[in-house]
Amino acid sequence: MEDINVINNQVRRMKLSGIRKMFKLADETTINLGLGQPDFQPPEDVIEVYWKAMLDGNNCYGSTYGFPALRDEIAHHQSKYRSDLIGENIMITVGATQALRIALESTVDKGNEVLYPEPGFVLYAPQIRLTGAKPVPYPVHQNNDFIPSLEKLEELRTSKTKAIIVNSPGNPTGGVFAEKAVKQITEWARENDMLIISDEVYEMMVYEGNHVSFLGDYDNVISINSFSKTFAMTGWRIGFMVTQSDWIEQIGKLHYYTVACPPTPPQHAILYALKERLDFVENMTRTFKKRRDVIVSRLNDIPGIDCITPKGAFYAFPSIDLGMSSDKFALMLLEKGVLATPGNAFGPAGEGHIRFSYANSTENIHKAMDIIEEMVEGLDI
Ligand SMILES: Cc1ncc(COP(=O)(O)O)c(C=O)c1O
Missing domain, CATH: 3.40.640.10 (Type I PLP-dependent aspartate aminotransferase-like (Major domain))
Incomplete structure (x- = not known):
């Protein structure tokens, strides 16, 4: 198709969000800890x-x-x-x-x-x-x-x-x-x-x-x-x-x-x-809090991962000290079937971190943590 330079430089210079990029690489079997939205439906x-x-x-x-x-x-x-x-x-x-x-x-x-x-x-x-x-x-x-x-x-x-x-x-x-x-x-x-x-x-x-x-x-x-x-x-x-x-x-x-x-x-x-229906968000938040406690404790049991307890929202944002970039770590995780977002998707200062959304079931959070634990154990660091 003939390109007459329609799209301006402002838009050309924009980068695709790092979160969306990771989603494109996932499939239906991936445990999704990349979600920026609750895994609930609104009340009927x-x-x-x-x-x-x-x-x-x-x-x-x-x-x-x-x-x-x-x-x-x-x-x-x-x-x-x-x-x-x-x-x-x-x-x-x-x-x-x-x-x-x-x-x-x-x-x-x-x-x-x-x-x-x-x-x-x-x-x-x-x-x-x-x-x-x-x-x-x-x-x-x-x-x-x-x-x-x-x-x-x-x-x-x-x-x-x-x-x-x-x-x-x-x-x-x-x-x-x-x-x-x-x-x-x-x-x-x-x-x-x-x-x-x-x-x-x-x-x-x-x-x-x-x-x-x-x-x-x-x-x-x-x-x-x-x-x-x-x-x-x-x-x-x-x-x-x-x-x-x-x-x-x-x-x-x-x-x-x-x-x-x-x-x-x-x-x-x-x-x-x-x-x-404000009871809905109160219940959902109680569920998130339980999952938060699970994910933080599991993450802190993994050598090289350090997670402070988040006080709000539904994300854990641990630092990783595993001898690799957060991009590399996220890609390795994805190959093992866990989707998480590399910290640098949130700006260069996010490097060295990874975002796990706990908008997923406790069962899946445990499965994902088992996978990460095993993967990190196998690393030569
Ligand atoms: C901090 C923050 N602000 C704004 C938004 C956008 O929210 P909305 O769906 O209302 O556009 C999000 C969505 O992830 C968010 O995390």
Whole structure:
């Protein structure tokens, strides 16, 4: 086919996510510890409400900002973090992915710098780059529970730094910010007139204590959230953003020109789920916690693997000291039938780690750990 150079350089330069690359190499017999989504289905009654919403004729465009009753209900839930929130502070989006995209596009300009965690979720750097701004990674380390150091953040800050992306509970690390870290970073952002974009999609999956939101008392925060993980509905593509109401109005223009409105029928089902089925996420989180304890203890029994106990989300992110790169280790594992994600898929600072998702049965986690144990025993190190 004649190539007339249609695809621009910006897109040509983008790299395929390392997670997706690994998936292409797996087959149906592989034990999948690569999944970034719960291995659960949404509650049946929630699915029925979705179905009924469609049968009742809710198949048309809705408000760009989202279904008003759902915005009110989300505000009610988020008001545990900030008491003055109302429906106008919420915008329903097409997943957290699109919420983050329009939040960045509406706030950050060419010439700005945006700090983001590394190892960190794969969306951050490409989405920052799309705005024309410069992505500046800040490191998070296992020896500090994957919480950023304020000294390091200050070292990386320049006069061009407009925003910082934070993520707690974190993907891929499972790190959770305690109140002290949230307060310190908030004060530092306040002193430097910086926007905080806080990715809180794993808000409901915290194993010890409570989630501490960045919404708190600082006004210059955009919280990014989603129902993908909360109700095991990653394919429904419903997320939301929480911020100042005048910012919601402004960002809403970009939202309209991007998607017109978020999908209508699932919003009915999610409103029902938020009111009636929070027990679902509580039970799921209890199951994840049990699996977490199994995987962490099994990993730490393997020589050369060191895993701190993740406090949230559903990922273990151990360091590996086995005389090989994390890519090589992940490929060897895949050959033996276990899919995991090499740490460098989350940025160069993730090298030396591997991400295991425990969104799989305890039985499969044990099987996978048996395989890893045997493989490592056979290594000549
Ligand atoms: C930290 C983090 N943020 C955002 C997302 C995207 O979520 P959504 O499905 O709502 O787009 C994910 C999904 O894996 C994630 O792990």
